[in-house]
Amino acid sequence: MMATTHAAVGLLLALPLTVVAPELAPVAALAGLAGGIFPDLDLLAGVHRRTLHFPDYYWLGALPALALAVVDPRPATVAVAWFFLAAAVHSVTDVFGAGTEARPWERTSVEAVYLHSRRRWIRPRYWVRYDGAPEDFLLTVVCFAPGLTQFGPTLRRLSLVGIAVGGGYTLVRKRLPAVEERWL
Incomplete structure (x- = not known):
């Protein structure tokens, strides 16, 4: 999935707070946006969907952080909890998309996301x-x-920027591998 989709899911995770703690909803939404994008920074840092994607280990931070945010609901605790929650959800949901290859519509990869605790790749579900x-x-x-x-x-x-960026990326996505091959 696109980084904009993961950011949108991160924002969506904050929606319940608009009802139960509306004063904390904006900070949760911003943290969810950031946490939703964060794992994809491994595009710059190393092997995509392995370096910063932790479908297992982010939960070790998310669950205690969420518990702390429930017991001590302050902007800082909520921000940390929603950041880790969105990063965890991002890492898990990458399994439901394509693999890591340049042309994922060709379905040549068996690597959706790396499961560090098992030292193996999880297959894409498409x-x-x-x-x-x-x-x-x-x-x-x-x-x-x-x-x-x-x-x-x-x-x-x-949200409008995310939708615009996602729309633009969708329009050019299938052309990007050829551009990359030609220029890089």
């Missing part, structure tokens, strides 16, 4: 055919919808 697929963009729009209606102007603008 529920979302590839990052930037039309259904991936639709998922981005649906998950960002609460950002347009349930949060303040900052999150509304970030």
